[in-house]
Amino acid sequence: xxxxxxxxxxxxxxxxxxxxxxxxxxxxxxxxxxxxxxxxxxxxxxxxxxxxxxxxxxxxxxxxxxxxxxxxxxxxxxxxxxxxxxxxxxxxxxxxxxxxxxxxxxxxxxxxxxxxxxxxxxxxxxxxxxxxxxxxxxxxxxxxxxxxxxxxxxxxxxxxxxxxxxxxxxxxxxxxxxxxxxxxxxxxxxxxxxxxxxxxxxxxxxxxxxxxxxxxxxxxxxxxxxxxxxxxxxxxxxxxxxxxxxxxxxxxxxxxxxxxxxxxxxxxxxxxxxxxxxxxxxxxxxxxxxxxxxxxxxxxxxxxxxxxxxxxxxxx
Numbered sequence: 122x123x124x125x126x127x128x129x130x131x132x133x134x135x136x137x138x139x140x141x142x143x144x145x146x147x148x149x150x151x152x153x154x155x156x157x158x159x160x161x162x163x164x165x166x167x168x169x170x171x172x173x174x175x176x177x178x179x180x181x182x183x184x185x186x187x188x189x190x191x192x193x194x195x196x197x198x199x200x201x202x203x204x205x206x207x208x209x210x211x212x213x214x215x216x217x218x219x220x221x222x223x224x225x226x227x228x229x230x231x232x233x234x235x236x237x238x239x240x241x242x243x244x245x246x247x248x249x250x251x252x253x254x255x256x257x258x259x260x261x262x263x264x265x266x267x268x269x270x271x272x273x274x275x276x277x278x279x280x281x282x283x284x285x286x287x288x289x290x291x292x293x294x295x296x297x298x299x300x301x302x303x304x305x306x307x308x309x310x311x312x313x314x315x316x317x318x319x320x321x322x323x324x325x326x327x328x329x330x331x332x333x334x335x336x337x338x339x340x341x342x343x344x345x346x347x348x349x350x351x352x353x354x355x356x357x358x359x360x361x362x363x364x365x366x367x368x369x370x371x372x373x374x375x376x377x378x379x380x381x382x383x384x385x386x387x388x389x390x391x392x393x394x395x396x397x398x399x400x401x402x403x404x405x406x407x408x409x410x411x412x413x414x415x416x417x418x419x420x421x422x423x424x425x426x427x428x429x430x431x432x433x434x435x436x437x
Contacts (some may be wrong), residue, residue: 150188223292236279242278247320265301329354352421377409381418
């Protein structure tokens with residue numbers, strides 16, 4: 122049976138699919154009520170995607186419904202405004218905004234002109250929240266250190282960009298050079314900062330990786346006992362600000378780490394992290410432990426890179 126959805130303010134209101142440009146006032150959508158729910162709301166499958174229905178007297182699963190858009194869809198919530206790039210060097214703008222406009226432009230160009238090349242870049246090169254995260258981070262850092270953009274992007278994306286938009290490719294190449302110099306230059310406290318692109322499945326974000334050499338307090342005169350302190354800094358949509366603060370000492374085959382977070386992590390997540398840490402130790406032969414700290418997390422403060430006289434400005 123067809124069910125007419127009342128206008129907003131009635132017994133039910135319709136939430137149109139986010140990001141759809143085809144939803145207009147007066148449009149009628151038809152769909153089927155499914156057994157899935159979103160935040161306690163039933164889901165209706167339509168040609169424009171899933172629609173969450175808010176209201177009482179929900180039709181049973183399998184019911185065909187007709188939904189009428191009675192008012193103009195609400196625009197998406199505005200993102201946090203970016204800082205004025207003209208006031209900062211490239212390094213500072215990338216650090217403070219957590220944005221990489223040249224890489225975002227590259228992905229946009231590839232998605233429109235060569236979707237297969239864009240998919241190759243996202244799936245094989247960009248760090249993502251899956252089992253390839255560590256590998257792709259190391260892959261990017263290796264390319265960054267060597268200044269080898271082709272080895273990171275891949276041959277197909279490089280050929281496409283050279284043919285249809287060499288300007289975007291040049292901007293990306295210039296940015297890589299700036300980021301490589303930043304990663305190689307110590308800043309406050311001899312920390313070195315590498316900014317790693319991160320694709321969260323929908324958009325580009327940034328992982329900050331800072332490292333410094335740290336001597337063993339028990340034997341500061343022996344350089345063989347020096348370890349490397351590293352901090353992986355990321356902001357996640359559900360967990361908020363998270364830092365992995367670790368110290369690895371190859372000569373002692375030991376690595377210890379503290380997971381710092383805005384809020385207490387769920388017990389099952391902590392157990393999963395401990396298990397993965399133990400499995401990694403068994404594989405690598407390293408010993409050590411992992412701890413957790415929150416409220417207060419005592420995050421390691423990562424200062425933005427200093428302004429360089431005559432530095433290259435951000436090109437948009």
